[in-house]
Amino acid sequence: MSATTDISSRGSAAARALRSADTDLRDAALQAIATELEQNAAAILAANSEDVAAAVASNTAASLVDRLTLNDERLAALAQSVRDIAALPDPVGRVIEDRRLHNGLELSKVCVPIGRVLVVYESRPNVTVDVAALCIKSGNVALLRGSAAAGRSNAVLGDTVRAGLVAVGLPADVVISIEGSRDDLGELVSDASTADIVVPRGGEALKDFLLEKSRIPVLAAAGGICHVYLDRDADAEMAVSITMNAKVQRPGVCNAAETLLVHADRTDLLQPVLSTLRDAGVELRGDERTRAAIDFEINAATDADWDAEYLDLILAVRVVDDLDAALDHIDLHSTGHSEAIVTDSLEASHAFTDGVDSACVYVNASTRFTDGGEYGMGAEVGNSTARLHVRGPIGLEALTTTKYVVIGTGQTRG
């Protein structure tokens, strides 16, 4: 039996066992896992310090070493996050529709687990536990393929999670750890029977690799080239605070703004907004009209800037003729993640929310709110800019599919 066939059949068997695990049992498994994480702390931290030492020895960037590192505090937070997931409402069994058809059939549409969720992720070992917990909560088998850099940590964390599962009588194979090279991964996902869905959590290269190789449906997120548009009727204070927050509060994430658009009648906003950004250390790149409207020098924007996801303290700035021109710009350059308008006009607000075709559209609020936690969805698996199945924050609900249950009294079709 090949490794791929083995994973397919182990996962299927575990998925079947999980189908009969009720809410209480799945939540008990999560509580047991949290306890195991605490009891197994010494072994987890020992394995992690080996990964960290190897990363340091191979001159890994400090920021990546930090992402790789676990300590007592982070481990306690991880156990707590598992308990938080246990406390969320069960996404399984929710009845979405329930009606009686003309012929007396009772039709209901019920949320059920997707089945087997393959997640491919990069260095942070806490993802191993987060994803396992989200999958268990939603009744799914988790196939976890972490990075080699976190290999020792992930192995011990995987064993710890499995110990929690077994403690409540669930199969260890509810969480299957997958190792191997990038080529092995390509082979694994080329077989549609391996899993029911694959989620890349990592850079664009990983996402493109999976979109190219996978016969399993890929739930992918594109990067975020997010826009803030200051309308003719923008409030000056909000213009500053929202642009600042969207750009500066955490520039390295996908819901941070990359481009500022300003209505041609409101170039007066550019001086206060851009000087505040400059003082916060933001590199500004403006078009001609922008550079003419302020009393300090900034770099000239090139065409490439409108399509750049900086993920850094850099902002492209452009003056547009009107709201329609802003919509045209966004239509051409947005990745469909999050866009915001600052305006006091109800008409402009409606034109923007109707006209912008992105996962999340904001009026007088920062793009930074695009987040499962902020949206009140509890934990999230990521943020989808895809158009099928889920768009925006990927919460527990997106780890379910539906089943029609139809109860009759002998009906046949005429």
Add this chain to the structure above:
Amino acid sequence: MSATTDISSRGSAAARALRSADTDLRDAALQAIATELEQNAAAILAANSEDVAAAVASNTAASLVDRLTLNDERLAALAQSVRDIAALPDPVGRVIEDRRLHNGLELSKVCVPIGRVLVVYESRPNVTVDVAALCIKSGNVALLRGSAAAGRSNAVLGDTVRAGLVAVGLPADVVISIEGSRDDLGELVSDASTADIVVPRGGEALKDFLLEKSRIPVLAAAGGICHVYLDRDADAEMAVSITMNAKVQRPGVCNAAETLLVHADRTDLLQPVLSTLRDAGVELRGDERTRAAIDFEINAATDADWDAEYLDLILAVRVVDDLDAALDHIDLHSTGHSEAIVTDSLEASHAFTDGVDSACVYVNASTRFTDGGEYGMGAEVGNSTARLHVRGPIGLEALTTTKYVVIGTGQTRG
């Protein structure tokens, strides 16, 4: 500009124009299309008779020639189906969730069109009009790639649909007809910017081709190996009527039953059920226990029969030890389409609906009910056995995605 780039940009422009088309305008377009179909009947039937003549000349099977053929009656039904789609509720703009977050943000999740829907279909020319109407109703651009066999019919039908669009002031490019070879199609779908979704409506070969070549998400349907299970507590009359209906009423469709499973304590049901099927012309293929339980000869089932989608008057029959064994069999051999149990036991009913992991699960009703029309969804695009986005009948709702609209008063993230 290559053909692919051209289709991508034309479709995008039309999708943008369609975003501002309200319910009334889209419905008016459908009414105009129905009128155009009636007024253009002579040209449509003339083009169709050329397709039919060419098909007959090349010795096409009579059943395929029939599917290809239009006449006055079928054309009138087609115009009526467009008016029926116009009368359905608008799937666009429906608010799925609406709540106020702790920080005062007003969040709503709204249904919006997917964008550009590429449908690849085989010989029936009426699909051109059906799919165009469903797309227009749901605010989507339709990219239509029909078969060469219906080329002349599809060309005139496409022009007729576009005349209706233009009559109400919508762009003709809301419905784009695509021609070319299978290789051209492969090239088209290898570019993710061509469309937002591709739906194959045809055989397994077409589906596999698209799953292999497409970088556009594929909304695919697997074939239906549907099961009827007669439980220990099955009503004898229902056992006969439901099995008969599921197998015989229309054997060539995906929701027809292909395998009958019978509880070992109820082999008494086999004589009445199987003799009725035999009298209706069904070829029966049974396992040993089945063949021993009846007073006439039937063929022996082989292992291949449990995985066969006959789409014909053939039925595989197996005696299983109990309900769990029936679930095991279904788990191994079902394509996840539709399965039915016949039982008077509430416990068995629950065990079956919980334990069967298929799109549609029936208790005391025929599998033949899996259908958008029967489910009260109006028209359907097909039936999905996929687990993402939509599972079961693909109605208008499945041609939409969602957008979060978030209204604030200056909120920024802390």
